[in-house]
Each structure stands twice: as C-alpha cells, then as structure tokens.
Amino acid sequence: MAAAQVSEAAQEIEKLLALHPKGFDLSLDRITRLLAALGNPQDRLPPIIHVAGTNGKGSVTAFSRAILEAAGLSVHVHTSPHLVNWHERYRLGVKGGKGALVSDPVLADAVRRVAQANAGQKITVFEILTAVTFLLFAEHPADVAVIEVGLGGRFDATNVIARPAVSIIMPISLDHQAYLGDRVELIAAEKAGIMKRGCPVVIGHQEEDGVREVLVETAERLGCPMSVYGQDFMAHEEFGRLIFQDENGLADLPLPRLPGRHQYANAAAAIRAVRAAGFDLPEAAIEKGLAGVEWPGRLxxxxxxxxxxxxxxxxxxxxxxxxxxxxxxxxxxxxxxxxxxxxxxxxxxxxxxxxxxxxxxxxxxxxxxxxxxxxxxxxxxxxxxxxxxxxxxxxxxxxxxxxxxxxxxxxxxxxxxxxxxxxxxxxxxxxxxxxxxxxxxxxxxxx
The missing domain is CATH 3.90.190.20 (Mur ligase, C-terminal domain)
Structure with a gap:
C-alpha cells in the first residue's frame, strides 16, 4: 500500500486520537448512541460469527474466513489490533475470491462520517473504529461477517450484535486483569457476555475446568445450542493428517497451514462454528481453507x-x-x-x-x-x-x-x-x- 494511500485514513484517525482517549472504557452506552445516529448499521449485516477469547481468536477468525472463502462465499472480517496499517482491521468480502483490505479512500471517508455523526461527544477511539466496522460492513454486501472482540466481551464495543449466527469463545487465561478481573473465572464470565439468548455457541479448548464450567452454565442459562471442544467436537493428528470429529462423523483433512499443534483445536473450533452458523460446506472447501489459511504475525x-x-x-x-x-x-x-x-x-x-x-x-x-x-x-x-x-x-x-x-x-x-x-x-x-x-x-x- 502506497504511503499516500495510508496517510489519508491515518490522518483522520490521528485527529480522533488527539480528541478522544486511545484506551478502553468498557460500556455500551456511547457506541449504542453513535450507532443510532448512523442509522444502526449493525442491524443490516449479513450473518455474523462473533469471536472472543484470550488466545486463539485471531487464528479461529482466519480459519473461518479461509474455509468460507474456499466455498466461494464473500466474507467481511474485523480484527484488532492492526500490526502495521489501520486498514488491516477491515477486510471486505469479495464474491468468489479472497477478501481485500479496505481501500484508503473508503476507510478515510467512513472514519470522517462516523466522527461527524459523533459530533464531538465523549467516546473512545476504539468505539469510533468499531462503528466504522459496522458502517463499512453494512454498506458493502457480503455473505457473512466474522467479527473479533476487541477486549473482554460483555462491554466490548462489538457486543451490540443482537443475534449472531454463532458466538465462539476461544481459550481463556489471565490477561487484561485491570479491566476483566484477576481470576480466570471472572474473565470467562466477561467473555461469555457475547452469548445471546437462543443463539448457537461454540466453546473452544479450555485448559481450566472452572472456565469451561462458567461458559457452559452461561450457555445453558441462555438456552444456547452449544458445542464444547472435547465433548461435542474434537481434532487430533494421525499419520500427518488432521482428524476432525463432530456429530456429523469423521473428516480426514490436511494439517492446517498455520504451524503448531495448538492450531488443531483452533481449526476444529472454526469448522464447528461455521457449521453451527448454518453454513453446510463441502469437505473440499474445508480442506482448501485449512491448506491456504493465512494469519500474519502469529508464528x-x-x-x-x-x-x-x-x-x-x-x-x-x-x-x-x-x-x-x-x-x-x-x-x-x-x-x-x-x-x-x-x-x-x-x-x-x-x-x-x-x-x-x-x-x-x-x-x-x-x-x-x-x-x-x-x-x-x-x-x-x-x-x-x-x-x-x-x-x-x-x-x-x-x-x-x-x-x-x-x-x-x-x-x-x-x-x-x-x-x-x-x-x-x-x-x-x-x-x-x-x-x-x-x-x-x-x-x-x-x-
């Protein structure tokens, strides 16, 4: 991306950083107000896969995108933070092909319009950038949107999604204790906040029994159709292949392109989540997705x-x-x-x-x-x-x-x-x- 292209959106965001706090102030009041001023674009999105967790949420996002795109679907993707350019947070789906990072003029225009709608009221920059996500994804048609939580879950700015196609909770461990609590069970309760009553939930591999119990109890209380790693679905390596199993049976798949054994469970969560979201994809698409997945900056x-x-x-x-x-x-x-x-x-x-x-x-x-x-x-x-x-x-x-x-x-x-x-x-x-x-x-x- 040329330096001139990067600078237009970056300059607009830098203006916001000078006016508003850069950090997190966990609440949904400000983002709800701003989205209402924008006409509630979050209610005009395609089916949403909503992803939370301490570790692995970026990988499961990448796997979900790769599998869905391999089936010919267009996939919007929101991730945070970015590594080099702000544009990395917004990938717009392309029908029949791989999604592309938002162009600089489109991102700069969206940031300006969201800032104008906010009218100088108190808000965090992350909330503005989340509103940009919903605006962009509503204005560009796609088959599905994969949206990664920024911090926590319950009060994260992305948690204005009313009816996700599926919520995924990836491995939870101690992190961001100042915001989320100093015990993994407290953090699990915060991240479980993305579950919505009656909507499917996929619970990824959890090292801590207490975490799993909190997540399962929350899903049961909300009447969410639930899939738990190690119970309802699982994956392991066998003779250089990934063997995935859920209620549909066994699938003999290639090992994920992303290195590390921990990626087996991440890939399994993505496969299960895509199915739970209602996408009945052929096994060939899953194979192609696992073989072609990319996730910069992670191994x-x-x-x-x-x-x-x-x-x-x-x-x-x-x-x-x-x-x-x-x-x-x-x-x-x-x-x-x-x-x-x-x-x-x-x-x-x-x-x-x-x-x-x-x-x-x-x-x-x-x-x-x-x-x-x-x-x-x-x-x-x-x-x-x-x-x-x-x-x-x-x-x-x-x-x-x-x-x-x-x-x-x-x-x-x-x-x-x-x-x-x-x-x-x-x-x-x-x-x-x-x-x-x-x-x-x-x-x-x-x-």
Missing part, C-alpha cells in the same frame, strides 16, 4: 526482507505477537515441535508492554531457549525498558541481554553462532506492537 516465518540481513546466514526467523503466559506456553510448545523436527539452537528477541506478565511468559521457554535479547518497542508508549525486561527474563531463569533494537539483537546472535554447525532458530515476539514494528521495518506488512 509467521520471515522469508527474506531487510531485517533478515542482520541475522545469521540461513537462520530460521519467526515472529509471533502472543504476549501472555498462555500464549507463551503454546508458542514454546510449537518451538519444541520444530526442535524435534529440525534441531537448532533457539534464541528469543522479546519486547513487551507494561500491562503484561513477562515472567509468566518467559517461564514457558525455560530449558528451551539458549538466550534472550530484550528490545524496546517503538510502536507503543507503554513499552517496557529492555533492561527492566531483561531482569524479568533473568528472574524466570533465562540467560539474557538487553539490546537497543531488533537489528542489533540479530547481529549479536550472528556473532554468537558464527561457529555453530547448525544455523539458529530465532523467535521475535512478546507483543503485537513489536511484531508490527518488525514487519514494517522488514518491508513485509500484511496484505
């Missing part, structure tokens, strides 16, 4: 680009925006799987913001990572100082050094490994802001 391998030149020759470089202990665990498990397949020394380059649990994240990599390099985050004013973050990594038992940038860290790893027979494996992560910085600097933004 994404960097194949070339400017930053790769700083690192060791033939290094395997991955980026992942997972930033909480639950995400650290699944990423570490994926790295361990890579190690089994192709042994290489693992180095981490990590930056984090100050609302996360760095020690919990780092502990997942104990006895797996050779060394950690902590770096600053330029895409957020909440970034943790690399020296302080290094102390957290050391507290978790890891060998660590602070670096001034990702490029410097890659260079230091190159020096450390120049005599090693096997090129290293490098994971850059700990924050979606850092991943966005990396993809931008590398010249490989999401398309």
């Amino acid at each position: 994404q391998r960097l194949a070339g680009g400017k930053l790769s030149h700083y690192g060791p020759p033939a290094a395997e470089i991955w980026v992942d925006g997972g930033h909480n202990p639950g995400a650290g665990q699944v990423i570490a498990e994926a790295m361990a799987t890579f190690e089994e397949r192709d042994p290489r020394p693992l180095f981490l380059i990590i930056g984090m913001i100050n609302t996360k649990d760095p020690i919990g994240y780092f502990k997942a990599f104990l006895d797996l990572a050779e060394q950690v390099f902590t770096v600053p985050i330029h895409g957020s004013d909440a970034g943790v100082d690399p020296v302080a973050l290094a102390a957290d990594a050391a507290s978790a038992g890891l060998e660590v050094n602070a670096a001034s940038s990702v490029a410097e860290a890659l260079g230091l790893i190159a020096e450390l490994t120049e005599d090693d027979p096997a090129p290293p494996r490098i994971l850059i992560g700990g924050s979606l802001y850092l991943v966005g910085d990396v993809l931008s600097e590398n010249g490989t933004p999401p398309r």
Whole structure:
C-alpha cells in the first residue's frame, strides 16, 4: 500500500486520537448512541460469527474466513489490533475470491462520517473504529461477517450484535486483569457476555475446568445450542493428517497451514462454528481453507526482507505477537515441535508492554531457549525498558541481554553462532506492537 494511500485514513484517525482517549472504557452506552445516529448499521449485516477469547481468536477468525472463502462465499472480517496499517482491521468480502483490505479512500471517508455523526461527544477511539466496522460492513454486501472482540466481551464495543449466527469463545487465561478481573473465572464470565439468548455457541479448548464450567452454565442459562471442544467436537493428528470429529462423523483433512499443534483445536473450533452458523460446506472447501489459511504475525516465518540481513546466514526467523503466559506456553510448545523436527539452537528477541506478565511468559521457554535479547518497542508508549525486561527474563531463569533494537539483537546472535554447525532458530515476539514494528521495518506488512 502506497504511503499516500495510508496517510489519508491515518490522518483522520490521528485527529480522533488527539480528541478522544486511545484506551478502553468498557460500556455500551456511547457506541449504542453513535450507532443510532448512523442509522444502526449493525442491524443490516449479513450473518455474523462473533469471536472472543484470550488466545486463539485471531487464528479461529482466519480459519473461518479461509474455509468460507474456499466455498466461494464473500466474507467481511474485523480484527484488532492492526500490526502495521489501520486498514488491516477491515477486510471486505469479495464474491468468489479472497477478501481485500479496505481501500484508503473508503476507510478515510467512513472514519470522517462516523466522527461527524459523533459530533464531538465523549467516546473512545476504539468505539469510533468499531462503528466504522459496522458502517463499512453494512454498506458493502457480503455473505457473512466474522467479527473479533476487541477486549473482554460483555462491554466490548462489538457486543451490540443482537443475534449472531454463532458466538465462539476461544481459550481463556489471565490477561487484561485491570479491566476483566484477576481470576480466570471472572474473565470467562466477561467473555461469555457475547452469548445471546437462543443463539448457537461454540466453546473452544479450555485448559481450566472452572472456565469451561462458567461458559457452559452461561450457555445453558441462555438456552444456547452449544458445542464444547472435547465433548461435542474434537481434532487430533494421525499419520500427518488432521482428524476432525463432530456429530456429523469423521473428516480426514490436511494439517492446517498455520504451524503448531495448538492450531488443531483452533481449526476444529472454526469448522464447528461455521457449521453451527448454518453454513453446510463441502469437505473440499474445508480442506482448501485449512491448506491456504493465512494469519500474519502469529508464528509467521520471515522469508527474506531487510531485517533478515542482520541475522545469521540461513537462520530460521519467526515472529509471533502472543504476549501472555498462555500464549507463551503454546508458542514454546510449537518451538519444541520444530526442535524435534529440525534441531537448532533457539534464541528469543522479546519486547513487551507494561500491562503484561513477562515472567509468566518467559517461564514457558525455560530449558528451551539458549538466550534472550530484550528490545524496546517503538510502536507503543507503554513499552517496557529492555533492561527492566531483561531482569524479568533473568528472574524466570533465562540467560539474557538487553539490546537497543531488533537489528542489533540479530547481529549479536550472528556473532554468537558464527561457529555453530547448525544455523539458529530465532523467535521475535512478546507483543503485537513489536511484531508490527518488525514487519514494517522488514518491508513485509500484511496484505
């Protein structure tokens, strides 16, 4: 996307950021008022797949989109946050093909109209951008919309959806405690707020029994037709294939293109949700969707680009925006799987913001990572100082050094490994802001 195209919408949003708070103020009053002023576009959308969860909601969104598009359907997709450009939050469906990120003039116009309708009243920028989602999706025809929750569920700005085709609750763990509560059961109750009476619900794989109980009890109380991972549907690997099972029987499918065993359960949730939403898709579409799915910034391998030149020759470089202990665990498990397949020394380059649990994240990599390099985050004013973050990594038992940038860290790893027979494996992560910085600097933004 050309710089001039990016700037028009970005400038409109920057004006809003100067007028309104950037953070979250969980309530539905302001977004409800604004949407009424816009003629309630949220009531004119195609069938909606509404996705919440601490981890995996982006992956299940990507799987749902890929499967539906493989069947020839047009799919609108809303995700947040973006990695490099605001446009990534809004993908407009294309009949018979892959959806495309909203064009800059269309996004800029929508932002201006929503801001005008708000008339300077108190609101958060996320609420304005959510209203933009509903306006764009109402004005552009599509067969289905996949809408990802921003934060929590009950009071998230997307939760003005009255009758979703299906609500999905993905794995829940501790995150955003200041907003959602300091126990996973409290967080589960907040995320369960996207369930609507009588509307289908899919509950993804949950590590905590207490979380599953909260979600199941809520669905039962609301009379929601319910599918629970491990009970009503499931998936596992067998002879290099993904075996999916639900009440319709077994399906022998290709392994998902997204790496990591945790993606099996994410893919299963998407398949079950698409079916629960009323889309009876042929197995060939599911196969094509799993094989072609894309999700930038989540266990994404960097194949070339400017930053790769700083690192060791033939290094395997991955980026992942997972930033909480639950995400650290699944990423570490994926790295361990890579190690089994192709042994290489693992180095981490990590930056984090100050609302996360760095020690919990780092502990997942104990006895797996050779060394950690902590770096600053330029895409957020909440970034943790690399020296302080290094102390957290050391507290978790890891060998660590602070670096001034990702490029410097890659260079230091190159020096450390120049005599090693096997090129290293490098994971850059700990924050979606850092991943966005990396993809931008590398010249490989999401398309």
